[in-house]
Amino acid sequence: MTRQTQAFEIGGQAIPPGGRALVNLALPGLYTNDPVSMPAHVTHGRHEGPVVFVSAAVHGDEINGVEIIRRLLQLPLLKRLKGTLVAVPIVNVFGFHNRSRYLPDRRDLNRSFPGNEQGSLAGRLAHVFMSQIVQGVDLGIDLHTAALHRDNLPQIRADLSDPILEPLAKVFSAPVLLHSASPAGSLRGAAADLDVPVMVYEAGEALRFEEHSIQIGVRGILNVLRCLAMLPPTKRKPTRPSAVLRSSSWQRAPQSGILRAQARLGAMVAEGETLGLVADPTGERETPLSAPFDGVVIGRTHLPLVFEGEALFHVGRTGQTTLLEEHLDALNGGFDLSPPELIEELPIV
Numbered sequence: 001m002t003r004q005t006q007a008f009e010i011g012g013q014a015i016p017p018g019g020r021a022l023v024n025l026a027l028p029g030l031y032t033n034d035p036v037s038m039p040a041h042v043t044h045g046r047h048e049g050p051v052v053f054v055s056a057a058v059h060g061d062e063i064n065g066v067e068i069i070r071r072l073l074q075l076p077l078l079k080r081l082k083g084t085l086v087a088v089p090i091v092n093v094f095g096f097h098n099r100s101r102y103l104p105d106r107r108d109l110n111r112s113f114p115g116n117e118q119g120s121l122a123g124r125l126a127h128v129f130m131s132q133i134v135q136g137v138d139l140g141i142d143l144h145t146a147a148l149h150r151d152n153l154p155q156i157r158a159d160l161s162d163p164i165l166e167p168l169a170k171v172f173s174a175p176v177l178l179h180s181a182s183p184a185g186s187l188r189g190a191a192a193d194l195d196v197p198v199m200v201y202e203a204g205e206a207l208r209f210e211e212h213s214i215q216i217g218v219r220g221i222l223n224v225l226r227c228l229a230m231l232p233p234t235k236r237k238p239t240r241p242s243a244v245l246r247s248s249s250w251q252r253a254p255q256s257g258i259l260r261a262q263a264r265l266g267a268m269v270a271e272g273e274t275l276g277l278v279a280d281p282t283g284e285r286e287t288p289l290s291a292p293f294d295g296v297v298i299g300r301t302h303l304p305l306v307f308e309g310e311a312l313f314h315v316g317r318t319g320q321t322t323l324l325e326e327h328l329d330a331l332n333g334g335f336d337l338s339p340p341e342l343i344e345e346l347p348i349v
């Protein structure tokens with residue numbers, strides 16, 4: 001074990017080995033002349049190890065990750081951290097204030113990376129995050145939920161062809177691990193261009209806290225930090241492996257109308273099985289929507305009023321039905337998923 005000799009520098013501050021600090025990274029202010037900053041909580045271990053960032057609310061209305069980071073930072077276990085953890089609970093501070101996915105300039109921050117110092121508001125915010133947080137980091141975990149009126153089964157999205165990322169994405173042990181390319185302009189894609197592997201955790205709904213999604217998220221991050229030897233190993237039995245999905249497909253509304261959903265989130269569906277029916281308000285013209293292949297519903301809308309072409313059900317292709325059933329039993333049975341080192345507090349209902 002090698003003692004850390006260097007301070008960790010961020011935002012003009014130097015955090016000594018064994019230190020913890022809240023660093024406020026300056027952002028463009030409000031037009032009311034109020035300053036705005038992005039809070040970054042740094043835990044710089046006494047001993048050397050990797051540098052990992054965990055970020056949340058890149059989409060300002062996706063708040064499960066904010067609570068995941070709060071619980072993570074409460075853990076006494078972090079006193080034993082090797083290496084450095086940089087936790088950014090609210091990346092899109094502007095969207096968070098407005099309870100909105102977007103920035104006040106109506107741009108999507110997660111389509112604006114890597115950004116530019118002279119660019120749009122979104123581009124400048126992305127640039128701050130890239131230059132202050134992502135540069136020189138060994139791994140990132142970016143926490144999301146589904147967009148407004150949608151719900152995601154807890155899942156990791158990662159490029160499984162990346163040999164560094166693949167084992168770490170697996171060890172997170174979310175119910176589902178989806179191999180996927182990163183969208184253009186995303187934090188994940190821009191970080192990959194700098195050779196910083198990033199996995200995305202997607203779980204639950206926008207503007208809602210969902211206890212299981214939060215617990216699986218905290219446990220998953222701890223699993224990853226342990227796998228990197230940043231935290232001491234646990235004597236608990238290893239968590240259940242994820243069901244790996246090599247591909248997925250969104251089923252879109254075949255016509256505008258009113259959706260009567262029939263497939264729950266997490267439902268195992270056979271090819272051709274009806275996911276829901278879209279009809280006009282009188283029910284005269286009705287079109288079924290069916291599963292494109294054998295798989296599992298990993299995302300869905302909760303808003304029955306749909307326009308033609310709207311994404312309604314996200315189906316992941318898998319044959320690992322037994323493994324998935326075990327995960328779903330744990331989710332639906334309300335099992336306490338908390339690792340024992342989590343501080344005692346009542347679950348959010």
Ligand SMILES: [Zn+2]
Binds near residue numbers: 062144145
């Ligand atoms: Zn998101």
